[in-house]
Amino acid sequence: MTESRCDVVILGAGLAGAAAACICAERGLSTVILEARDRAGGRGFTRHFAGTDDLLEFGGGWIAPWHDRIRHYAGLTGVTLRPTHPVTEHRVHGGGQVITSPALQVIKADALLYKSGKSFSGSLTQYLDRIGASPEDRDYVLAWWTISGNGDPDLILASEFLSSCSYGDGRPESMMSALAHTLVPGAGVLAERMIASSGATLHLDAEVTAVTDGTVTCADGQTFAARAVISCLPLNALASVSFSPELSAPKRRAIELGHGGQSLKLWLKVRGVRPGILASGGPGGLRWLFAEREAGDGATLIVGFALADGSLDPGDPQSVERSLARFFPEAELIAWDGHDWIGDPFARGTWVALPAEESWICDAEIWRPDGRVAFATSDFAPGAAGWFEGAILAGEAAAREIIL
Template identity: 30%
Template sequence: METSDVIIIGAGFAGLTAARELSKGGHTTILLEARDRIAGRTHLDERLGRNLELGGTWVHWTQPYVWAEMGRYGIKAVPGPEFTKAYWTAGGHQHEGDAVSLLELLDAPNRRLLADSRRYFPMPWSPLDNPDVADIDGLTLSEAIDRLELPEDQRQLLRSFWTLNFNGRLDQAAYTQALRWCAVASGDWQLMFEACASFKIDGGTRRLAEAILADSAAQLRLNQHVASIEQDEAGVVVTTEGGKQYAARQLILALPLSVLNDLEIRPALSPRKREAAAKGQAGRGAKLWVKVQGRQERFVALGPEAGALNFVQAEYIDHDSTTLVCFGPDAGAVDVDDIDAAQRHLDSIVPGLKVLDVAGHDWVADEHARSTWPMHYTGYLTQYLAELQRPEGRIRLAGSDFANGWGGFIDGAIESGLDAAREVSGALALECQDTAAVSG
C-alpha cells in the first residue's frame, strides 16, 4: 500500500492545481487519474489534420485564476477568429447578414434578461451572500425568457443563444446560472459572450495542464480506476478496480459531479451530496468538429434550439477546406463519427457546404465525465452548492462544478482546486498541532 499525506482523485485542472499547491507546500501527494492522460474535460488531440480542442477551450482576462496561471508559466492567449458573416434561423426561416447584425438582434433581449445580474450577485464570487437568490433559484431560463414577452423571432433567437451557452435544454436550466455568468463579467452580456469564445491558450489546454503538472512534486498515477474510498479517524484508504490501495490523511475528489455516485464511499457522502450527484448537470450536449470543402467566408450561425446542432462557426480556414466547430443541446442526437448525419445537421443551418470529415468526443457517454461543461439545474445554487463545498470528514470535493465564480470554465476548476488545497493544508496543520499537543 502506497501512503502519502494527501490523495487527489482526478487530474483535471482542479486536481492538477490542488496537487501542485499541496506538494509544493511540503505535503506528500499522490494524484490518481482513471484516464491515460491528464486535463479532464479538456482534451487537445490531433484530428482532421490539426490539433483540435475536443472539450473545454476558452479563457479570458476577466477570469482571474486561469489568466494568472497562464501568466505564471509565460503562456499567452491567442485571439479567436473575427466573424464577417452570420446566419440565423427564426420564424422557420433562415436569415443572412453580417455578424454585427446578429449581435444587435441579441443585444436588447439579453440586456432585459440579464438586467438583474448584479442585483442578485453584487459580489459574484460569493454567490450565496444574497438571500434573495433563493426567490429565483427555482426559475428555469426558459420561463425567464418567456416572461420577457418578446416578438417570436427574437424569442427564438434568444432561446437558441442560451441553448448554446448551456449546451442543454432550457426547460431544465437555472436562470440563476445565466445571471451568475453575466455577473462575473461585470454585468455586461457582451463581455460575458466574449469570455465564452474569444481567446484560446497558446499551445492548447494541454500545454497549461502540463505546465502545472511539471511545477508539481506530486506523484501522478494514470489508468487508476478507483472503486472505493473508506475513511475513519485514522485516515483514508483508496482501492482501485485492480486492487491497488493508497492510504493518506486527507483526500480531494476532483471529479465531475455526475460521476460521484459511481464510487463506493464509506461512510457514504451526505444524502444532499448524493442527491445532487444523481441529478447531475444540465450540460449534456455535443461538440462536433466538421471539415468542409472549400475556403469559406468567416461565418457564425445559430440554428433552431431543438436542432441536433444549433450553433456553427468557421474556426480554421485553409487553402481548400474549412474546419467548423459545432454545438448541439443533446449528445444523443449527434454521432461524432457519422459524416452523413453531420451533413444533414449542417444543411439545416448553413446549406451549401460539403462535409469531408468529422471528429469529436461524446462527453455524456464518457464514464469519467457524463456531462460537458457544468451548467446548473434549477435549485442547484441554493439547495446544493454550499453542501457540496462542505468537507465531509477527510474528504473534499473540487472542480468547476463546485466553483463560486466562473463555474463551467477552466477558471472555475482552478479556483476550486486552490480552495480545496488551502483547506486540506489547514486540516493537515491542525492534525500536526493536535498530535504535538498529545505527545507533549
Template identity: 30%
Template sequence: MTTTDVAVVGAGFAGLVAARELGWLGRSALVLEARDRIGGRALTEHRWGSNLELGGTYVHWYQAHIWAELDRYQLTVKPGAAVAEIAYWIAGGRLHSGTFEELRDFAGDRVRDVMRSSVKYLPRPTSALGSERIRTVDDESVVQHLDRIGLTGAERDLLEGLIATDFSGLPAEGAMSQAFRWWAFSSGDWDVHFDVAGGYKIVEGTSELARRMRHDITAEVRLGAVVTRVEQDENGVSISTADGEIVRSQHAIVTVPLSVLGSIVFSPDLNPAKRAMIAEGQMSRGTKVWARLRGELRPFLAIAPPTEIFTMCQAEYSRPGETIVACFGPDGGRIDPEDRAGVESAIRLWLPDAEVISSFGHDWCADEYSRETWPMLRPGQLTKHFDGLRAPEGRVHMAGSIYSDGWGSFIDGALETGISAARRIDEQLR
C-alpha cells in the same frame, strides 16, 4: 498500501492544481487518475494541421485563475474563431443572414435587456449566492422565465439558441439562474459575452497547459487508477482502487465530475445535498463536432434554436481549399460526430451547399470517466443544494468547476476550487 498527506482523485485541472499547490506548501500527495492521460475533460488533438480542442477550450482575461496560469507557463492566446464576416441565424421559422452587427440589431433591445438584467440578479458574479434576488428565479427553467417575460417567437429562437450552446443542453432543463451566472460576468453585455464565453483559446492547447502544470508537481500521478471507495475515520482516509490498491492519507480531494461521483462508495455517506445532486444530475448532455468543409468560406457565425441538431457553428480555420468549423449541439444523442453525411445535413441548415469532407469529436457523455460535458445546474439546485454540494465531508474535500463560486463550468472554476481545497487542507494540517 501507500501513505501520503493528501490523496487527490482525478488529474483534471482541479486535481493538477491542487497537487501542485500541496507540493509548494510542503505536503506530500498522490494523484489517482482513472484515464491513461492527464487533463480530464480538456483534450487537444492535432489534426488537419491545427490544434483542435475536443473539450474545455475558452479562456479570457476576466478569468483571473486561468489567466495567471497562462502567464506563469508563458502560453499564448488567440481568438477562438476567425472574425465573422457574415452571420446566419434561424428565427421565426426562416433563415436570416447579415453582418454580426445586423444579428445584434435583430436581437433587439428586449433580448439584450434580458441579458443586462443578469447584473440585477447577480451584482457580484464571483459569489453565486451573493444576492437574494438570484434566489427568486432559481426555481425557474429558462423556458419558464422566457414564457413569463413574453418574448416574441423570433426573439425566443435566437436567445434559446445562444443559451442552449452555453448550457450544452436544452433550455427547458436548465435553470434561469445559471444563464444569469454566465451573463453577469460580462455585465450582461451582448458583445462582451461572446468574447468571454467563447472568444479566445490557448494556441498551444489545453493539453499543453496540463503538461506544463504536471512538470511542476512533485507528487506521483498514477494513471489507470480507478477509485471505487473512499472511507474515512478520525485518523484519516482510505481510498480503494479497482485493482485492489489501498491509499491511506490524512485528507483527500475528490475532483471527479458529478455524473461519476455516484460510482464511488463513500463511508460515511455524502451529505444530503450531494446525494440529491447525484440523484438529480446536472443537465448538460451536448456535443462539439469538428468538420472540414470543402472550399475557403467567408468567416461566419451561425445560430439556430434548440430544436435543431446544432445551435451554433463557426468557422475556426481556413486552409487552401477548405474551411475548418466547430459546431455545438444541445443533445449529443442526436448526432454521431463521425457521421460525415449527418454532420453535413445539419450544417446545410445554414449553408445549403456545404460539403463536409470529414468530421469527428469526442462523446463526453458516453465517456465512462466524465458522463457529461461542462456541468450546468437544473432549476432549484443552486439555492437548495449548492452550499451543501461545496461543503467538505470531514477529511474529504471536493474540487471541480461545478463547485466553483465564480466561473462555474469553466477551467477557471476548476482551478479556483483546486487551489482552495489544497489551502484549506494545509491550514487544517497546520
C-alpha cells in the same frame, strides 16, 4: 496489492486536480494523483483531429479576459493564448436580425438586472413563456443556450443563460466578449504540464472506487493511504465512488440529482468558408457554429454545438452535413470529429447546468470538506463555475483548506 502512502491523494487529473497538486507542492506535501483515464486533462482533452496533424481541444476551450489563474499557469508552463478570431459576419438562421424582437429586448434588460444582483427562478422554457418569446426567438436563444445552459431547457435554470448574456451588454451574441482566447496546444496539455511541474506522482488507468478513512481503493485493488484526500471528480462522476464515513446529507442528495449539462461539441473541417463567420439559430441540429481558424492544410476549422435532444446524430454524415448546409451552403465538408462527454463514464455530462428546481446542488458552501476529504471541481467552484478557471480556483482552495 501493496499499499502506497503519501500526504495527499488527489482523485482526478483535470485542471482542478492539477491546481490542487501545485498548491500541495507549495506546502511541501507528498502528493499522488489517481486518474481513471489513460490521460490527464479531465474535461480538457487535447488530441489530433480525425487522424490529421491538427491538434485541437475537444473539451472546454475558451478563456475569458478575467480568468487570471489559468493565465498564470499557462505562463508558467509555456502554454500560449490564441486570440479568438474577430467575428466578421453573423449569419442568423432564416436571415433575420431577431435581436430586435420585443422578447429579446426583455432578455437584454433582464441580463443586465442579473448582472446587478437580481435573481431569476424557473427553467429556461418557463422564462421564455413568461416573456412571450416567439418560435423564432426560442430558436435563437437555444442556439446560444448550447454554449451556456447546455441542457434540457425544460429542466435547467434560466439564469444559466442570463448570466452568460451578462458577460457583455445583455444581448445573447455579446457572450462572444467572454470567449477571448483559447489555449495552445490546449487545456489537456496545460493540465499535464501543471502536474509535471508540481512533482506529484500521477497514476493513469487508476479508477477510484472507494475512499475509506483516508485510504483510497482503485478498481484493480491497489490502495493508497493518505493523511488527506482531495476529490477533483465532476459532480456527475461522484456516484461511482463510495465514501466511508458517508458524506453529509446535502452532498449525497446533490450526487443523487447530478447536474444536467448535455451539449454536443463537434469540430468540422471544411473548404470554401473563411474564418470569422459566426452562425446561430435554427430548430435543431448544430445551432451555433463559428469558423474559428485555418487548419494546417489551408481548410477551415469550424467549432459547432448542439443540444443532446436527438436532432443531431454526430455519427451520421447526412445529419452533420444538413446542419452545416443550413448556414454554410458554400461549404465542402471534409471531416468532423468530437468526444462523447455524456457517454464518457468519467464525466457523465459536459459543463455544469443547474436544475431549476434544485439549483443549490452546486453551492460551494455545501461542498466544504467532510472529515479528511476535500472537494474541488468547476461544477461547484467558489468562482467562475463551469469554466476551467473555476476548476483551478476550486483546486487551489481545496488544497489550501485541508488540515493535516
